[in-house]
Amino acid sequence: MTFSLTRALDKLSHDADWVGIRHYREQTAFRMARNGQVGRNTTQTQDGMMVEVLKDGQFAYVGTSDLSQAGLQAACDQALSLCRAATRLNLFPFDTSVRPNESGEYVSPVDQPLDELSPREIQARLIELTTRLKAHERIIEASAWAMLTQTRIAFASTGGARWVQDFSIVTRDLIATAKRDTEIQRRSLGMQGRQWGAESLELDTLLIEADRIREQAVELLSAAECPTETTDLILMPDQLYLQVHESIGHPLELDRILGDERNYAGWSFVSPEDFGRLRFGSELLNVSFDPTLPGEMASYAFDDNGVRANKALLIEQGILKRGIGGIESQTRSGLPGVSCARSASWNRPPLDRMANINIEPGESSLADIIAATERGILMHTNRSWSIDDYRNKFQFGCEYAQLIEDGTLTGTLRNPNYRGATVPFWNSLTHVGNADTFEAWGSPYCGKAEPNQAIRVGHAIPVCKFRGIEVFGGAQ
Amino acid sequence: MTPWEEVFDEVAELAFSRLGSDEVLNLNFCAEDTRFLRFNRSRVRQVSAVAQATLELELVIGQKHESHTINLSRNSALNRAAVLDTLGTLQAVVPTLPDDPYVSALEHHGTSRVVNTGQLPAPEDVLAFVAAELQDIDLAGLFMAGPVHRANANSLGQRHWFSASSFVFDYSLYSARQKAVKGAYGGADFDPATLRAVIGDSLQALEVMDRERKVLAPGKYRCYLAPAAVHEIMGMLNWHALSAGAHRRGECSLTELVDGTRMLSPKFTLDEDYSLGLSPRFNERGEVFAEKLPLIVDGRLENLFVSSQTAKEYGLPSNFASEDEAPRSPVIATGTLARQDILSELDTGLYLSNLHYLNWSDKTRGRVTGMTRFGCLWVENGEVVGPIADLRFDETLYHLFGTGLLELTDFTESHVEVMTYDQRHVGGKRAPGMLVQDMSFTL
Numbered sequence: 001m002t003f004s005l006t007r008a009l010d011k012l013s014h015d016a017d018w019v020g021i022r023h024y025r026e027q028t029a030f031r032m033a034r035n036g037q038v039g040r041n042t043t044q045t046q047d048g049m050m051v052e053v054l055k056d057g058q059f060a061y062v063g064t065s066d067l068s069q070a071g072l073q074a075a076c077d078q079a080l081s082l083c084r085a086a087t088r089l090n091l092f093p094f095d096t097s098v099r100p101n102e103s104g105e106y107v108s109p110v111d112q113p114l115d116e117l118s119p120r121e122i123q124a125r126l127i128e129l130t131t132r133l134k135a136h137e138r139i140i141e142a143s144a145w146a147m148l149t150q151t152r153i154a155f156a157s158t159g160g161a162r163w164v165q166d167f168s169i170v171t172r173d174l175i176a177t178a179k180r181d182t183e184i185q186r187r188s189l190g191m192q193g194r195q196w197g198a199e200s201l202e203l204d205t206l207l208i209e210a211d212r213i214r215e216q217a218v219e220l221l222s223a224a225e226c227p228t229e230t231t232d233l234i235l236m237p238d239q240l241y242l243q244v245h246e247s248i249g250h251p252l253e254l255d256r257i258l259g260d261e262r263n264y265a266g267w268s269f270v271s272p273e274d275f276g277r278l279r280f281g282s283e284l285l286n287v288s289f290d291p292t293l294p295g296e297m298a299s300y301a302f303d304d305n306g307v308r309a310n311k312a313l314l315i316e317q318g319i320l321k322r323g324i325g326g327i328e329s330q331t332r333s334g335l336p337g338v339s340c341a342r343s344a345s346w347n348r349p350p351l352d353r354m355a356n357i358n359i360e361p362g363e364s365s366l367a368d369i370i371a372a373t374e375r376g377i378l379m380h381t382n383r384s385w386s387i388d389d390y391r392n393k394f395q396f397g398c399e400y401a402q403l404i405e406d407g408t409l410t411g412t413l414r415n416p417n418y419r420g421a422t423v424p425f426w427n428s429l430t431h432v433g434n435a436d437t438f439e440a441w442g443s444p445y446c447g448k449a450e451p452n453q454a455i456r457v458g459h460a461i462p463v464c465k466f467r468g469i470e471v472f473g474g475a476q
Numbered sequence: 477m478t479p480w481e482e483v484f485d486e487v488a489e490l491a492f493s494r495l496g497s498d499e500v501l502n503l504n505f506c507a508e509d510t511r512f513l514r515f516n517r518s519r520v521r522q523v524s525a526v527a528q529a530t531l532e533l534e535l536v537i538g539q540k541h542e543s544h545t546i547n548l549s550r551n552s553a554l555n556r557a558a559v560l561d562t563l564g565t566l567q568a569v570v571p572t573l574p575d576d577p578y579v580s581a582l583e584h585h586g587t588s589r590v591v592n593t594g595q596l597p598a599p600e601d602v603l604a605f606v607a608a609e610l611q612d613i614d615l616a617g618l619f620m621a622g623p624v625h626r627a628n629a630n631s632l633g634q635r636h637w638f639s640a641s642s643f644v645f646d647y648s649l650y651s652a653r654q655k656a657v658k659g660a661y662g663g664a665d666f667d668p669a670t671l672r673a674v675i676g677d678s679l680q681a682l683e684v685m686d687r688e689r690k691v692l693a694p695g696k697y698r699c700y701l702a703p704a705a706v707h708e709i710m711g712m713l714n715w716h717a718l719s720a721g722a723h724r725r726g727e728c729s730l731t732e733l734v735d736g737t738r739m740l741s742p743k744f745t746l747d748e749d750y751s752l753g754l755s756p757r758f759n760e761r762g763e764v765f766a767e768k769l770p771l772i773v774d775g776r777l778e779n780l781f782v783s784s785q786t787a788k789e790y791g792l793p794s795n796f797a798s799e800d801e802a803p804r805s806p807v808i809a810t811g812t813l814a815r816q817d818i819l820s821e822l823d824t825g826l827y828l829s830n831l832h833y834l835n836w837s838d839k840t841r842g843r844v845t846g847m848t849r850f851g852c853l854w855v856e857n858g859e860v861v862g863p864i865a866d867l868r869f870d871e872t873l874y875h876l877f878g879t880g881l882l883e884l885t886d887f888t889e890s891h892v893e894v895m896t897y898d899q900r901h902v903g904g905k906r907a908p909g910m911l912v913q914d915m916s917f918t919l
């Protein structure tokens with residue numbers, strides 16, 4: 001494919017200063033079962049090229065799924081005409097230094113290729129899982145789904161960049177809904193996405209999870225409502241990853257700080273002067289951009305500007321050091337960034353995206369954290385999220401919580417929510433879990449940009465504890 | 477350039493000609509030619525264009541079915557190869573799948589063709605306008621223009637086509653103190669004078685935003701929610717609020733309303749009303765929804781959305797809702813509050829122009845949280861004091877549309893869908909403003 005891409009690029013006729021072609025081909029199979037029966041089965045294949053040109057300091061992007069030479073030439077011509085039209089209002093004049101000429105490959109680490117599972121076999125496993133999830137009279141609905149994605153991104157430029165990346169990604173969930181009289185509770189695995197293969201759908205492991213989810217859904221029906229109080233809060237990785245995403249990842253994006261996102265996703269409370277100075281969190285907080293963690297959702301070798309991806313610390317011992325901004329944002333702002341310019345598919349231009357944003361593991365075991373808690377609440381599995389456009393005032397809801405009294409778990413709580421403001425919250429961090437508590441979570445649905453793009457992000461996170469957080473329940 | 481309608485008809489004919497006697501094929505087609513101009517500080521951050529089309533092929537063999545969506549282009553040879561390859565894969569896979577007990581047989585629901593044309597501006601026209609008139613203003617936003625198409629056909633002879641040519645300039649303006657107001661100008665026929673007037677209104681609204689910011693403590697406030705803020709709350713109705721299937725599955729966010737144990741305000745009436753003209757009436761099975769269906773009348777539930785799948789599973793009559801059983805063209809009925817009386821009736825409280833990032837605090841009980849954003853003001857004794865520091869609300873739909881609802885305005889505003897995930901979305905909604913008492917703010 002790289003060979004044909006290079007040849008297609010060589011054959012293009014143009015007077016651009018630079019041309020790049022990104023070929024994006026992705027196949028996603030979505031398979032679902034409900035209540036012991038087959039559910040929705042859909043597959044989507046995306047196949048197209050983004051032709052990107054630079055002329056007189058202005059980039060323009062034209063996406064096409066006509067992959068013939070004539071189709072690429074038409075896209076290239078249109079991109080050049082858009083360049084000429086836009087140059088008069090150029091926000092920032094770029095040159096070819098923002099399109100490095102790297103070459104290489106990336107392949108997702110996989111134990112068992114996805115192709116080894118037939119649609120029929122996947123369906124059979126999902127059906128069995130929902131039968132297990134439903135095995136209680138109080139369960140009114142059980143579902144299991146898996147989204148299996150295989151992506152190939154190939155890139156070639158007139159500067160000489162040549163790279164190919166092959167991704168194998170699975171996102172999966174198990175869900176049980178329990179009902180008694182007017183009380184309805186839902187418990188799930190928590191939508192979990194990673195780079196992996198067919199091993200992600202290993203039946204015996206998932207059946208154990210299905211048993212737990214079913215029992216906890218039923219347990220929630222008779223659980224006490226989460227109390228309204230200010231207390232110590234322990235967050236498991238399947239909730240904390242979204243807290244990191246919304247209140248650390250997004251506000252650190254340099255294009256938000258530069259104002260690009262103000263009309264849609266929003267601005268940021270972080271200003272350029274804060275880098276190197278702002279005490280974002282307590283000294284225990286170390287946050288990394290890490291595209292090298294094997295198997296995490298958004299690991300890769302090159303971003304879509306062709307910049308090689310390396311690990312870097314964004315927050316070190318609580319101090320803000322570095323932003324989430326690709327080479328264009330770094331050039332515009334003069335701030336330190338990372339290789340994170342990515343696009344959702346062949347039809348959208350790249351811009352600053354999160355990739356893997358992780359909290360580095362600390363020293364505490366989960367047992368020690370609980371034992372060190374006089375009174376507190378431990379929350380599992382995200383179910384709701386909301387934050388303002390500067391990424392300050394947040395509220396999250398979880399599926400399942402446990403009360404801690406005198407260092408012991410003493411009961412289950414339902415409808416747990418908490419709220420706070422970003423910098424005070426991260427400064428109230430008192431414990432960071434050790435490597436045993438560290439889990440890689442990821443979502444395929446981070447939304448941003450105009451035109452809109454939903455992209456895959458990863459967050460590998462240990463358990464953490466926070467002091468003095470407002471918690472509350474549901475209803476009213 | 478080959479019209480997308482020709483592309484669709486060619487691949488449909490090809491695919492239908494390759495079916496076995498026991499196979500039924502359902503096709504859904506989306507296409508667009510769009511130019512995007514992304515602005516920051518009234519200059520171009522990114523410029524892009526796409527020519528894109530997708531075709532979903534759903535093959536049904538008895539009780540077994542599966543769908544596969546592919547990209548198409550204007551290249552006939554590539555399209556034909558892709559369609560035959562995909563159909564062949566489906567013909568191999570579908571017989572291996574288990575029976576779906578809830579598949580309802582595809583039918584011939586007739587044919588229709590709606591084509592709305594327009595006078596769209598070229599990117600150069602918009603760039604010239606921004607260069608000439610907006611260089612002293614800090615504007616961020618997106619301009620997009622082009623035709624959008626939706627179609628459905630099946631091998632039983634059904635065929636529906638919907639095209640709309642439109643442009644949208646969705647923007648926000650920023651004051652020296654970095655406070656913002658939101659605006660949008662969209663339609664089918666571009667007129668620079670109208671754009672000038674719309675931006676002029678936004679600039680006027682921006683003046684008051686530069687006054688001293690009012691920081692309010694959490695608590696209950698009397699509020700006026702402008703139509704754009706109401707549109708955001710209506711958006712929550714897309715998440716299983718009025719879905720018959722979701723109600724049976726325990727996912728409904730208005731469970732008590734549906735069960736008849738709780739009501740909304742007698743002033744609250746909601747219809748699904750396709751006279752808005754923003755989206756096709758046919759769904760992904762080519763079934764045609766009623767021109768107008770009352771959903772909530774005088775605070776009581778009148779109808780839920782029932783898709784053919786839900787109908788089959790739970791033994792209900794289908795009203796040809798789409799598979800997600802969400803509103804596609806919802807309209808809230810007007811009340812009696814006149815525009816000139818809004819501030820005096822609000823008296824002292826919050827004037828909320830927009831809301832942001834809504835999500836559930838307790839879904840099955842209809843409790844929603846979200847933030848104020850863009851043009852939110854503190855009003856005292858019927859006079860605007862100044863902008864507020866952002867507040868988080870946490871309130872039930874039963875209060876906002878029920879116990880707290882004092883009055884609705886006698887005018888409405890439409891929101892044309894500007895979402896562009898994967899592709900330009902179609903549809904929209906229409907709502908009046910609402911005067912609400914004791915709305916809860918928590919942070």
Ligand SMILES: [Zn+2]
Pocket residue numbers: 245250445446447
């Ligand atoms: Zn996000």
